[in-house]
Amino acid sequence: VSKLIRENEQKEAEIFALKCQVDGEKKIEDNEKDEQIVQLTEKLGRNEKERFVDREALCKAQEELSDLNEKYLDLQHEMAEQKARYDQYMLGMYKKGQEAARFEREQELDYLLANAKNAKKVGVSLTELSRKLSRTEVELARWQALRLSETYNSPHSEPPTTDQVPVLKIRNNHHSLLDPTAASEADVTLAFVRDAFFHLLTDPVDREQHVRALLKIFAYPETHLQRIKVGLEAFKNIKIKKVFVDAK
Known part of the structure; x- marks a missing residue:
């Protein structure tokens, strides 16, 4: 126990x-x-x-x-x-420049006509006067290119409407850049395109300027620009007779 x-x-x-x-x-x-x-x-x-x-x-x-x-x-x-x-x-400055260029052209034309017969006596070359007149037209075309490129290619501007696209406004219209009746933007655009194309074909000195201005106005997409580059390289091979086949 x-x-x-x-x-x-x-x-x-x-x-x-x-x-x-x-x-x-x-x-x-x-x-x-x-x-x-x-x-x-x-x-x-x-x-x-x-x-x-x-x-x-x-x-x-x-x-x-x-x-x-x-x-x-x-x-x-x-x-x-x-x-x-x-x-x-x-x-406003563009319109003033347009008026000044028109006035200068009229003066050159008057002087050219007045001195056509006496050019040799006064020692004035008609070729020189013609070139000066052509330069005046080129400067005016550059004014147009500046204004139109600001209008249609500004990065801050709204996309162009149907009425603003220059290509759609081209019609049977023969306004000149210096025509005082070319008051609307569409007419000015058409006049610019006509004159720029004319100088593109006739002015070898500033040909690149005119091509660049036209491309800015038409605003082609990148794919079209690539094709245009190829076309420009072959542009010298154009056959003149086929271009003027309907010429009188």
């Missing part, structure tokens, strides 16, 4: 020791969990504070963006007005 009592007491001591060990480990785990909870709570508080700061920064950034957008719209409107005024100014 005493042996059983001792064994029982020993088992109770072992159980008590094991219980103390388990309680100690549990207490340590509880303390660690409490510490983790405290840390997570502090972290959550910091995150909330940071989010609040971020929200304030976001609201401020949105307000600044809205202000910048308003300023951009105002600036865009102002630039559009300036461009419209500039276009009007350039159109």
